[in-house]
Amino acid sequence: MTGPQPIDEATTPRLPRHVKLRFDEARGAWVLLAPERVLMPDEIACDVLKRLDGKTQLGALIDALARDYEAPRDLVAGDVTELLRDLAGKGMVSL
Amino acid sequence: MTAPIPMGLLAELTHRCPLQCPYCSNPVELARPAGEIDTATWARVFREAAGLGVLQVHLSGGEPCARRDLPEIVAAAAAAGLYTNLITSAVTLDEARLATLVEAGLDHVQISFQDAEPAGADRIAHMPGAHAKKLAAARLVTKAGLALTVNAVVHRQNLDRLGAMIDLALELGAQRLEVAHVQYYGWALANRAALMPTRAQLDRATETVEEARRIHAGRLVIDYVVPDYYATRPKACMGGWGRQFLVVSPAGKVLPCHAAAGIAGLVFDDVREKSLREIWENGDAFQRFRGTAWMPEPCRGCAHKEEDWGGCRCQAFALTGDAAATDPACRLSPAHAAIGGLATAEASAAPPEFRYRRFERGAEAPAPAPAPAAAAPASSLSGIPAVSAPHERVDP
Ligand code: SF4
Ligand code: SF4
Numbered sequence: 001m002t003g004p005q006p007i008d009e010a011t012t013p014r015l016p017r018h019v020k021l022r023f024d025e026a027r028g029a030w031v032l033l034a035p036e037r038v039l040m041p042d043e044i045a046c047d048v049l050k051r052l053d054g055k056t057q058l059g060a061l062i063d064a065l066a067r068d069y070e071a072p073r074d075l076v077a078g079d080v081t082e083l084l085r086d087l088a089g090k091g092m093v094s095l
Numbered sequence: 096m097t098a099p100i101p102m103g104l105l106a107e108l109t110h111r112c113p114l115q116c117p118y119c120s121n122p123v124e125l126a127r128p129a130g131e132i133d134t135a136t137w138a139r140v141f142r143e144a145a146g147l148g149v150l151q152v153h154l155s156g157g158e159p160c161a162r163r164d165l166p167e168i169v170a171a172a173a174a175a176g177l178y179t180n181l182i183t184s185a186v187t188l189d190e191a192r193l194a195t196l197v198e199a200g201l202d203h204v205q206i207s208f209q210d211a212e213p214a215g216a217d218r219i220a221h222m223p224g225a226h227a228k229k230l231a232a233a234r235l236v237t238k239a240g241l242a243l244t245v246n247a248v249v250h251r252q253n254l255d256r257l258g259a260m261i262d263l264a265l266e267l268g269a270q271r272l273e274v275a276h277v278q279y280y281g282w283a284l285a286n287r288a289a290l291m292p293t294r295a296q297l298d299r300a301t302e303t304v305e306e307a308r309r310i311h312a313g314r315l316v317i318d319y320v321v322p323d324y325y326a327t328r329p330k331a332c333m334g335g336w337g338r339q340f341l342v343v344s345p346a347g348k349v350l351p352c353h354a355a356a357g358i359a360g361l362v363f364d365d366v367r368e369k370s371l372r373e374i375w376e377n378g379d380a381f382q383r384f385r386g387t388a389w390m391p392e393p394c395r396g397c398a399h400k401e402e403d404w405g406g407c408r409c410q411a412f413a414l415t416g417d418a419a420a421t422d423p424a425c426r427l428s429p430a431h432a433a434i435g436g437l438a439t440a441e442a443s444a445a446p447p448e449f450r451y452r453r454f455e456r457g458a459e460a461p462a463p464a465p466a467p468a469a470a471a472p473a474s475s476l477s478g479i480p481a482v483s484a485p486h487e488r489v490d491p
Contacts, residue, residue, distance in 0.1 A: 018203050018242030018270070020178060026100050026148030033178040035203045035244050035271055036318065038102055038150055091270050091316040 007095050009059030009077075013084050014052050016094045021049050034092050044069075045083055052093070058084070098337065098376040098385070100148035104177070105342040105353060106137065108154060108168065111161040114184050115221035115451035116209065118248055118283035118290055121157060122356050125454050132347040134164045136366060138171035140343055143371035145175040149341075155182040157345070166195040173200025180205060182246075185232035186225050193235050204236045205244040205273070211259035219252065221451045230267070237268040244271040249300060250290035251442060257300050261307045265315060272315055274304055276322035280354040280409055282452045288441040289449055296442075297325055323424035324438035328399070329406025330424070336408060337385040341375060349374045351381055354409035358418045384408050389419060393427040 007013075015021060020033045021041075030046045032039040041049055051061055062080055066073040087093040110125040132140075141152060152172045159165055160183055172179045181196065185206040206229055210216035216226035236243045245264040249257060257274065264272040276297070277283045277290045292300070304319045311317070323329065333340045333352045342350040348363040349371065355361060361383065364374040375381060383389065387400050394405040405411075406422020414423045415430050423430035 016242065016270070017240060020202070022150075022176075024148065024150060026146075031150055033150055035180055035205065035242060036151075036273075088313050091313075095313075 007058065007081060007085055007088070009057065009062070011058045011095050012054065012056065013058060013061070013088075013093050013095055014054040015049070016091070019092050021046075032092060034090075037090070037092070039090075039092065044079075048080055048083060098381070099339070101144075101341055101375060102148075102150055102334075102339040103341075104140075104144045104149045104152045105340065106140070106152055106154050106168075106172075107342065107344050107353070108137070108156055108159045108162045108165070109345050110157040112156055112158040112184065112452075113161075113186055113222060114158070114225060115453055116207075116219060116248070116282070117221075117286040117449040117451055118250065118277045119452040120278075120281055120283075120353055121452065122281055123285060125157075125452075126345040127454075130346040131162075132343075132345070132366065134167050134171070136347065137168050138175075140366050140371060141172045141175040141177055144341075145177055147372055147375055149177065151178040151180060153180045153182055158184050158187070160185075160187045160192065165192075166199045169196050169199035169201050173202075178202050183207075183232075184220070184225070184229070185236075186222065186228040188232040188235070190235055193232075193239055197239050197241065201241065203242045203244065205246050206233050206236070207246040207248065208260065208263065209248070210253045211256040211263050215253060215256070219449075221449075233267045233269075242271070243267065243269040244273060245269040246273045246275065248275050248277055249292075250277045251292040251296060251446060252290070254292050254296045254300055257303050258307075261303070261311075261315075261317075265311065270316065271318065273318045273320070274300070275318075275320035276300075278320070278323065280357065280413065282450070284413060285450050288444065289446040291324065291438050291441040292322065293442040294325055294439065297322060322438075323407070323410060323422070324434050326424045327426040328424070329403050329410075329422035331403045332407035332410075332422075335385075335404035336383075337375070337381040338404070341371075341381075349378065349380075351384070352407075352409060354407075355380065357409055358412045360418075384419070391419060391421070393425075394421050397427070 018034060022031055022033060024031045029040055032041055032049065062073060062077045065080060066076040069076065084093050084095065088095050109128065109131055110121050111128055154168065159181060162168060169179055179201050180203045181201055182205045208216060208229060209219040213226040217223050233243060245267060247260045261272060279287050283290060304317055308317050337351045342353050343366060344350060347366045349366055350356060350363055361380045363380050364378045390400060390405055394400050406424055408418045410424065411420040411422050412418035414434060421428040423434045425431060
């Protein structure tokens with residue numbers, strides 16, 4: 001397989017085993033840990049990452065976020081898809 | 096200046112290693128096994144590191160598997176809440192050992208490959224059969240469900256097979272490939288003429304990496320460490336001195352960078368005598384080049400000083416004799432033109448024999464080819480991780 005992985009609403013994004021989301025006391029912030037990489041997701045990205053339970057499909061994830069943030073579904077869909085695609089490109093999310 | 100919160104700890108567990116790579120990051124004067132700090136001390140170091148804000152520990156060496164207590168060490172790091180990364184040559188990593196490490200909480204394994212084909216790889220590692228053993232170990236790692244990084248240290252004698260090394264990483268199922276041009280410290284500096292690529296080799300390599308990144312996006316992350324001698328701007332070595340990273344040597348010395356032992360006049364604190372916090376915050380070696388106040392011109396007035404932090408102190412010392420000088424990798428350094436010329440001259444001559452890494456008698460360091468601005472004092476030679484340059488980064 002070559003090129004970026006496809007992503008649609010039936011995709012089930014998850015954190016690969018070697019990627020860890022953890023609250024760091026010293027910084028008072030959430031950190032996403034992968035080999036030789038540390039990301040500090042902002043509040044919303046963090047919320048998205050916490051919802052990646054390996055079972056929820058992207059469509060359902062977008063529904064839930066749109067509801068909880070009282071935001072238009074299209075807007076949420078665009079932002080979340082872009083976030084996940086970006087993280088997948090960095091090897092920090094599996095699609 | 097006040098100390099920032101560190102991100103990573105490089106734990107050099109031992110200098111013992113069954114391989115003899117001529118570009119090894121370790122100092123030419125290797126620490127003896129008898130002086131290694133024990134399991135309990137490492138466990139304390141990990142707890143103190145986590146307390147300081149360290150997030151990741153890189154268990155390295157030498158060959159970390161040479162420590163019989165490696166499973167206990169991994170368990171202690173995991174218990175401290177650290178992300179654990181094993182940086183290994185993997186020649187002694189069998190299924191049973193790997194299982195104990197996984198159980199101890201290991202998160203990730205990085206295996207170095209010396210070449211894409213066995214004869215060349217075994218010659219560089221100076222160990223017959225090494226390549227085959229690495230392949231077997233890498234397969235065990237992915238079979239165990241662990242993430243794998245393939246580390247390819249590249250230089251004039253293997254660069255022409257970079258494409259094959261990328262294919263190897265894919266075939267082994269690695270998630271990440273680190274293509275690291277040799278950084279010239281320690282043993283690598285002693286072997287520089289045998290390792291220095293030509294400019295054309297470098298450019299081809301960069302193209303190969305860029306193309307592979309495009310083709311394999313989402314499947315293989317490729318990190319690329321470029322060689323300083325052909326650069327125009329220096330690397331932000333270690334993300335800045337005493338900003339993100341600390342190194343604990345096999346004998347318990349705490350360093351801002353793996354090569355720092357080579358800088359004459361720096362004194363390193365010992366974890367057996369002080370807390371890691373005290374050393375990180377106030378230790379002389381950490382304070383010396385922390386921040387920007389120590390910088391002379393041209394760095395002092397430069398707009399990039401908080402991007403690259405003036406480059407690498409160890410390289411400045413090795414090439415100019417002054418650790419506070421601007422890294423000669425920077426085109427604004429007075430020594431810059433000379434190192435480019437040196438690289439070109441060495442790369443176009445026939446490569447000399449390797450001087451293999453091993454425990455040597457006495458502390459005599461090998462004389463490198465005369466350095467441009469000032470000859471490096473023999474005692475200035477030390478190591479930086481050719482195994483893995485721990486380039487921690489925080490993407491905003
Ligand atoms: S670079 Fe080679 S010799 Fe040095 S520690 Fe790694 S495997 Fe051993
Ligand atoms: S002069 Fe100093 S701060 Fe400016 S780019 Fe060069 S090394 Fe970096």
